[in-house]
Amino acid sequence: MTGPSSLPDDNSAPLVAKADAGDNAAPFSVSELSALLKRTVEDRFGYVRLRGELSGVKRAASGHFYCCLKDDKAVIDGVMWRGTAQRLSFGPEDGLEVIATGKLTTYPGRSKYQIVIESMEIAGEGALLALLARLRARLEEEGLFARERKRALPFLPRVIGVVTSPTGAVIRDILHRLSDRFPTHVIVWPVQVQGEGAAAQIASAVRGFSALSEDGPVPRPDLVIVARGGGSIEDLWAFNEEVVVRAIADCSIPTISAVGHETDTTLADFAADMRAPTPTAAAEIAVPVRGELAAQIDELAFRMRRCATRPVLLGRERLEARAQRLPRPQALLESAAQRLDEAGEKLRRGLSDRAAAAQRRLDQAADGLSLPVLRQRLVAERQRLERSGLNVRLLSRRHAQATDRFAALARVLPQLDPDKPLDRGFARVLSASGETLTSHDAASREAALVLKFRDGKLAVSVGAKKTRKAPVAGDNPKQGDLF
Known part of the structure; x- marks a missing residue:
């Protein structure tokens, strides 16, 4: 604690602020x-x-x-x-x-x-280049410039999108070169290529082309060219901006960077799928020469025709070479004609010899066919027949007796037909194999029976309380159930 001895005297600092006499300087507030x-x-x-x-x-x-x-x-x-x-x-x-x-x-x-x-x-071009180097190193570390990301350009794009200024000489050079080489549908996305806001417009144009749909009202380009004429590093700086580099790297359409002249290099060149030294060169890279394509097609067509006709020509040459080694057709026929003549001569002589031999046999046979000889043979045969005891009347009697017995059997045969009683309302019991059953024991041993009536057959089950009609081969399909 402060004792009485610590109290301020008259010369010490005042405890409470007081304005001195004649002082008009009021204290300031902090604000x-x-x-x-x-x-x-x-x-x-x-x-x-x-x-x-x-x-x-x-x-x-x-x-x-x-x-x-x-x-x-x-x-x-x-x-x-x-x-x-x-x-x-x-x-x-x-x-x-x-x-x-x-x-x-x-x-x-x-x-x-x-x-x-x-x-x-x-502050100066050196600082700008240092910034460019740092940005390039950072983007390269992310893999935006990797060679694996590069895509092949379409051989013959139907639609080409161009991101550039619509009023500069660049677009005129591109259109003129495309018209000379291969006229193609070109869509120009107008942008500002330098100055304030240029990078945002370029990135927006690239992303706009990439976002177009295949079946939309605006044709989707098969190739995108980002182009600008030459200039200083400050003039080309928009194409070094990170937003432009990322837009080109993310574009789903193959891109060509054609910024500046051949000695100019921007980060857009590393992000694009291909770099063109000039905008005119970009047009030359984008499409082939139509005249050269037509000449190449004609050459391929000629080679195709030559390849198609070559086997025919080779085959014809081989055929002619083989035909020259073949003998003359007349020479092939000469030996056959000679053999034919010899066979014909042999046939003529053989026919003559056979006719002469047959004539001799006929003459010999004719000598034995005289009327006295025939009469003698007839008498001898008649005598031999009489000695055999075969009288004509006896044969007639035996034939008549056999005919009577046959007629009697024919009258009895219908009465022995097992199906004859069926006409009078009887039924015939058959086994499943078609054998006639004549006893109760034989029928009870069968699993199924067939009742044969005059107008059809009926299959029944042995021991069943109720019979059912089952299809039997040979039944009348229109036969109804009798039970």
Whole structure:
């Protein structure tokens, strides 16, 4: 505790603030002093250009851009409001040396001073190239420039989409070259190829071509050419922007990058499926020469006809060579004609010999057919018949007796027919195999019986309470059930 000896004397600092006599300087509040400092700084530094290295770059969700500008001895905060940040022609990142233009102001909430950036440029071509190298390394590390991503271009695209300025000489050169080589349907997506907003327009055009449907009102291109004429690195910077590179890499349609002249290189060239040194060269790569195609087709047609006729010609040559080695047809017939003549001569002599032999046999037989000889043979045969005891009357009597017995049997035979009683209403019992059953024991041993009536057959089951008609071979299909 403070004792009585610690009380202030008359020369110590007062405990309560009191205004001195004649003092008219009222104390400032913190807000008033901050406001005075803000006005002083803004009035004194209303327009400044700062060169420094970006650090702590970040973009807020509101779209505002915050960073620090530093050199080897000092650091100053920087802010760029959303409307200004959207107009930047490059993507700020840490380590990039820039020249920022704006005005100094203070931030009373933290007692800091900062620069409100109204425009920002890359500080020299060296810094621009350094930014380009860092961006290229980062995108290459992601695999956007990998060779495996490259696709083959269509041999003969029906529709070609061109992303370029509609008023420059580039589109005229492309159309002229396409017309000379192979007239093709071309769709131009007009964009701004440099300056503020160019990168966004180019990326939007590439993605727009990629989003077209196959059956939509606008034909979907088979090939996309991103083209621009030559210029400085600043003029071509839009084609180095990350948004353009990613749009080309993600495009579902094969792309050709034709930006600048042959010595110019942009990141779009690495992302595209093929790089053309000039826009005119892109048109030459896109389509073949129609005249050369027609000549090639004619050559292939000629070769096809020659291939088709070659076997025929070779076969004809082989046939002629083999025909020359064949003997003359007359020579082949001469031996056959000689054999025919010999056979004919043999046939003529054989027929003559056989006719002479037959004539001799006929003459010999005719000598034995004289009337006295025939009469003698007739008498001898008659005597032999009489000695055998076969009298004509006896044969007639025996024939008559046999005829009577046959007639008697014919009268009895119908009475012995087992199916004859069926006409009087009887039925004949048969086994399944068709054997006639004449006893109860024989019928009881059968699993099924067949009752044969005059007008058909009926199959029954042995031991069944109720008989049923079953189909039997030879039955009348119209026969009804008798039970």
